[in-house]
Amino acid sequence: MSDYKAPVRDMRFVMDEIVGLAEIASLPGYEEATPDMADAILEEAARFTGEVLAPLNRIGDTQGCKLGPDGVITPDGWKQAYKAFCDGGWNGLASPVEFGGQGLPETFGIAIKEMAASANLSFSLGPMLTGGAVAALLTCASDELKAIYLEKMITGEWTGTMNLTEPQAGSDLALLRSRAEPQADGSYRVFGQKIFITYGDHDMTDNIVHLVLARLPDAPAGVKGISLFLVPKFLVNADGSPGERNDAHCVSIEHKLGIHASPTCVMAFGDHGGAVGYLLGEANRGLEYMFIMMNEARLGVGLQGIAVGERSYQQALGYARERKQGRDAVTGEALVTLEHHPDIRRMLMLMKSRIEACRAITYYTAGLLDRAHAGTDPEQKKRDLFLAEFLIPIVKGGGTEMGIDVTSLGIQIHGGMGFIEETGAAQHWRDSRITTIYEGTTGIQANDLIFRKLMRDQGATAKVVFAEVYATAKALADSGKPELQAIGQRLNAALKAWREVSEWLAANTKNAVSGVLTAAVPYLNIAVAVCGGWMMGKAALAAVARLDQGEGDPRFYRNKIATTRFYADQMLPQAEAWAQTVMARDLAIKDIGNDLFD
Template sequence: MYRAPIEEIAFTLKQVCGLGDIQASERHADLGDDLVEAILNEAGRFAAEEIAPMNVVGDRKGTIFADGKVKAAPGWRDLYHNWIEGGWNGLTATPDYGGQGLPMMLSAAALEMWNSGSMAFALGPTLTIGAVEALEKHASDALKETYLAKLISGEWMGTMNLTEPQAGSDLNALTAKAERAEDGSYRISGQKIFITYGEHDLTDNIIHLVLARLPDAPAGTRGISLFLVPKFLVNADGSLGAHNDVRCAGVEHKLGIHASPTCTMVFGDEGGATGYLIGEENRGLACMFTMMNNARLAVGIQGLGIAERAYQEALSYALERKQGRAPGDSGPAMSPIARHPDIKRNLLAMKTRAQAARVLCFACAHAIDMSHIAETEEDRKFWSERAGLLTPLAKALPTDFGVEAASIGVQIHGGMGFIEETGAAQYLRDARIAPIYEGTNGIQAIDLVTRKLPLSGGEHIKAFLGELAGIIEGVAASNLPELGDMAIHLTEALRDLEEATAWIMTAQAEGRMADALAGATPYLRLAGLTFAGVLLAKGAAASDDGHKAARDQRILLARTYTFTLLKEVAGLKADVTGSSEVILAFDPEALAS
């Protein structure tokens, strides 16, 4: 069972992550609190009542591949159609083609709940929305006319085709081919792997966005173009025509997200699939980045959704399961394990991770929205940089938290957690992909260190750290005794973050790139833990909106956080600034010989 945490989500959007800034903009002038609440409530209801019960079915039945076709798990086609009939697919898409034009923050909140319902389900539309964004921004009007409305409604789904066997993280190595045809279209050929929802029977057509190289393209990533390749060609009247020269050659047998078909796609076996250029030739990577950046946030939200769902299930189990006698309990009866201090610790470890993931994801969504509504070039630049800075934090830390929370959830279940019938293990299996896809968390860390810290000549991160200090000052100035020493703990953590940041930036400035890269992963965790801690404290210091129990709970979580996750920070700083010499001295190739 899943209960959508509407109150926490709404509070985090409004009081912690700045939804008010978005509501105050001209573009979202219609988005009153009532509408926000109505949307959250209805999304929460759908996630809890419709999606959540189908999660286990999707896991056990998975998808079935035969003769190039993929059959969705039982009930999943109906689920998907109910979902798109609710208008959920086009939440952020342009109203010009039937979308609702809502801000990313609301979409992030809904996406959390879809993922709590079922990560394998929420994943498909995430890809479609990525395709919508790429088309909105880069496609010709003709392509938009033909494809956009149906992708926005969800009548058709979209995919992203980047990976090839030899080209995963390194798109330089990409070899899929595109040749110009006489009619202005292209003939696409090549094999793509790990294509999420590459083939299925949820929709009548599937719109593949495919990276490929023209024959005369420069080497490397500057020679990659993006093409739209529909499964079925579309006639002038919008009806479906012939099957394109693309087929699914198989689906992977995966650790988790069994209901999400991960396909090997073969393009051009019979001479070349018909594709249409999106944007300009050889500029495909820029288009793809449009999809990828938001997709990274969307994957972060998967970690959030799993952490919350796993927490709820573990809590429910811990309240029912009785073993031993907790301190303070008397009489012959066994205590619910939720009363044992160690189980309380574990439950809090899960819940603090869920809430920390939430503030990170919503803060990133806020920055993306701000970059969209910015009215000056300066503001646009600032918020684009902020979104850029927060994206690796919002992708990596929440996905790590998702795995950690799910694993703690298994532990709380004891032996039952290892039995698949319980469902606890599914969260761990599903969650494990999120730190990997859309750029491994190691690549997020490299992105943070090599591309984001240097933004505006290092001034952006400096300003960001200054803002955190300001929030901490505000928490301290609130003088609330119930917060304890929270501001002191945060000030220490921020100092560690400042020192680690200076160390990494100095290494880069001095050309010691390998030193900076060796510390990238602990640096990312350190930065994300500190930022999340500051936001949790901001929420704890906020007024109670008349709901004291909820506020007490927020304070308890924020205080727990300062004694647990935040306490990793000092060690991470020591690691960033101390370990590069030994790490770089490690020579794995010498071991192999």
């Protein structure tokens, strides 16, 4: 069993030194986001997540959810924790003040979300999905629908869901079959079955707001004929209270590898005459609206990899500091704790450095979204948005793949005890395994990075990133400090590899599309490694500056520099290897058809 203590110091360091919290707090609307406010909120969130959510994590894993005659039953303690979560105002932290939110920047929101997901990933998925639905309503709901639903969802009184997948339509949403029939009163009747619906039903709130992708009768085929509907579990009375039960039901829940306490529902819409639904925005633009939410959702899922990784790291570190086994290889001291052993230290440092690198990329991206939202210069806002969108597949793909690797190391550090479920280390690994799949697989992130984010502006945004990474590498080289120069050299070599393969891809996407697609995930791996190095490079530069100024805890800054160098030594050389793989594309297999595997 493990405790969770939010890494507030590292979060604040990233917010202050890499994201630029002070600058974001100077943007219109974010004036409350002061350093003092950050201290207060992060400390309180750390207390709440550590004391209330974290102890439920293992209970959730062992009990899971059950489907009773009246719907899904969440594990013991879930209802109370959810109420406390909403009462604390955590649900609407970064939502607009006009609908009951607190209007704080996402730079704050992201840290709170990390804490919640670290403490209890299954729990955190409910608020995360609600947040996605809120974003969709803010984007495309009519004022009338906003007035009925938004405040209740932002306070958490009601939760939200996203209904995309159908049995025949997973990654390929063109295959959606759910349909919506217009009614005389302007509403619709929705029919269809949706699968993998997170928190599609539960017993924590008295209503649930489903957002459902479906086709209108006259809709074109494919992805351009999909509309978005709001389908509440209970129709809403004129006074805002839940009324008649709608024809939207959870008919079964899945038995999953992980996140047992997050109900994954098969939802039947319209099996008893039709589910009442309301069109959101314009007809046939549903997928577009979903993609607006998708960026936020993907940032959130990338964060989950970091969050579960952090939890696993804390538990592994705790074990390594407690468990005595073996002799110190250097001093010869008998029976030392595991953390003395170089290979255990290697694994702990690999966990720590990869988590910190991904945290920095993710928070930096959240900061860009804040700047894009509240900035004052339209050109700069556009640039920040493009930069954020460029980084999002890197955050999602990189954070989640890292999460699986790191939680596996968390098991390994425990030795045989790691394989015993009661230890709790295995749960993190099982929980993390969904993150590279939902909200778009790693392959889909890689394609998004290349075909949308890299190509849409002919590499202009990529060039901005390259220039920024180069500036960091140059600052490291110019620092006059050997340890920073060593980092700068590795970063520069990795950046060179990334640039080269980006140019290679640009020249080949048209005439060698299969080869580029084969190379997409290795390309994503390069981007993740380099962006991690870039962020850690910024961190090391900031740490050196603080040390030079004699400010703060020198041990923290010294460790940050060491962690950066460790990351550079372990992760950055791989960028060059993956570059070779990218440029090998599919030459090995391209002339062989589907009998390749015979």
